[in-house]
Amino acid sequence: MSFVNHNKKEVNCKIVYYGPGLGGKTTNIQYVYKKTSGDNKGNMIKLNTENERTLFFDFLPLELGEIRGYKTRFHLYTVPGQVFYEASRKLILRAVDGLIFVADSQLEKMESNIESLEGLEKNLTEQGYDISKIPLVFQWNKRDLPNVTPCEDLEKRLNKWGAPSFEASAVNGDGVFETLKEVSKLVLMNLKGGL
Amino acid sequence: MTIENTLLEHFSKITFDLPKKGLTVLAISAEGQVLTQMGELRDSKELQSLGALLAGVWQASEALKDFMSEEDSREDLKLNFQNAHSGYLLLPPTQKNPRIVFAFVFEKQTNPGKIKHLAGKIRDHFDEIEIMNLDTGKEEELLFKDITEDEVDKLFSFAGI
Numbered sequence: 090m091s092f093v094n095h096n097k098k099e100v101n102c103k104i105v106y107y108g109p110g111l112g113g114k115t116t117n118i119q120y121v122y123k124k125t126s127g128d129n130k131g132n133m134i135k136l137n138t139e140n141e142r143t144l145f146f147d148f149l150p151l152e153l154g155e156i157r158g159y160k161t162r163f164h165l166y167t168v169p170g171q172v173f174y175e176a177s178r179k180l181i182l183r184a185v186d187g188l189i190f191v192a193d194s195q196l197e198k199m200e201s202n203i204e205s206l207e208g209l210e211k212n213l214t215e216q217g218y219d220i221s222k223i224p225l226v227f228q229w230n231k232r233d234l235p236n237v238t239p240c241e242d243l244e245k246r247l248n249k250w251g252a253p254s255f256e257a258s259a260v261n262g263d264g265v266f267e268t269l270k271e272v273s274k275l276v277l278m279n280l281k282g283g284l
Numbered sequence: 285m286t287i288e289n290t291l292l293e294h295f296s297k298i299t300f301d302l303p304k305k306g307l308t309v310l311a312i313s314a315e316g317q318v319l320t321q322m323g324e325l326r327d328s329k330e331l332q333s334l335g336a337l338l339a340g341v342w343q344a345s346e347a348l349k350d351f352m353s354e355e356d357s358r359e360d361l362k363l364n365f366q367n368a369h370s371g372y373l374l375l376p377p378t379q380k381n382p383r384i385v386f387a388f389v390f391e392k393q394t395n396p397g398k399i400k401h402l403a404g405k406i407r408d409h410f411d412e413i414e415i416m417n418l419d420t421g422k423e424e425e426l427l428f429k430d431i432t433e434d435e436v437d438k439l440f441s442f443a444g445i
Contacts, residue, residue: 092313092317092319093427094286094288095286096286096288096289097288100427101317103315103316124443125442125443126442129442130329131329131330131332131333132329132330132333134333134336134337136340145340145344146340148333148336148337150329150332150333150336152328152329153439153440154438154439156428156431156435156436156438156439157428157435159427161439162332164316164332164336166336176347176351177344179347180340180343180344180347183314183315183343184313184314184315184316266440266443269440270436270439270440270443273436273439273440274431274433274436277427277428277431277436278426278428278429278431279426280426280427280428281425281426281427282425282426282427
């Protein structure tokens with residue numbers, strides 16, 4: 090749930106990067122961290138396994154400046170992608186304001202993408218959310234690799250809501266900020282008056 | 285009155301000998317937003333990280349407890365992670381304030397028992413008083429309903445897009 094503090098003129102929003110394991114969720118926020126100046130960001134927190142896979146979540150707080158006099162803060166979270174961390178993914182989805190689904194474009198990853206997206210829908214439903222009412226953006230990641238599914242097929246198989254989508258190569262930074270900017274806009278447009 | 289001011293007003297009513305240094309008391313929404321702080325104040329970026337981590341710890345602990353047994357009441361739970369002088373203590377939300385977690389982050393304390401005593405006082409106080417239902421705003425007007433591309437562009441101008 091977004092937290093609007095009218096007294097201090099601040100809005101705080103939670104954006105979650107969701108998607109299959111090794112799809113590039115952590116790479117996205119690492120790139121955001123790298124390209125954001127110290128004034129705009131806090132510490133990036135990574136709760137990882139020994140082999141650098143996300144165990145619980147990654148977290149990056151961003152302060153993007155003011156909009157109509159309100160200081161805007163975005164809290165970026167990633168979920169762990171590995172199948173057996175379902176319980177952790179459910180926790181991180183609590184009070185989500187916006188979602189970026191990072192799909193792995195490689196041909197052989199289509200089933201993993203579908204499974205992850207089905208898990209997302211189920212987890213949201215269990216917590217009383219309707220995926221069609223939450224700001225959602227798709228990112229077709231790893232477009233730099235040779236064996237990728239055409240974007241039209243990804244749209245057809247995954248994006249049944251007609252949500253905005255972006256091609257990306259997060260490892261090179263392509264599409265990373267475009268995706269974040271779009272979901273941020275949708276989240277801000279969706280913000281209620283608050284406390 | 286904002287939730288922040290309401291909380292601070294209640295804090296000021298609770299008489300206790302708060303250590304001057306090395307203790308920060310936080311009220312955090314169950315989802316990790318820091319609602320207010322008192323004691324040794326921390327900067328906003330540090331607070332955001334603390335809120336996310338402390339709420340994550342609390343949520344994971346609750347899920348773990350549910351996994352083990354759903355029968356016991358949650359209200360007498362507490363969670364602490366500390367050595368003889370530093371650490372943190374978390375109190376669960378109360379029935380009247382179901383979405384506020386109180387956290388006590390401390391370091392270099394000669395008497396951490398005093399912090400537990402303070403925690404007990406705060407829990408007793410907020411057991412009796414409903415601060416505010418945080419689940420508000422759902423039917424209110426949109427805050428920025430006619431936001432423009434230019435306004436969003438300005439927020440992301442640092443990224444060169």
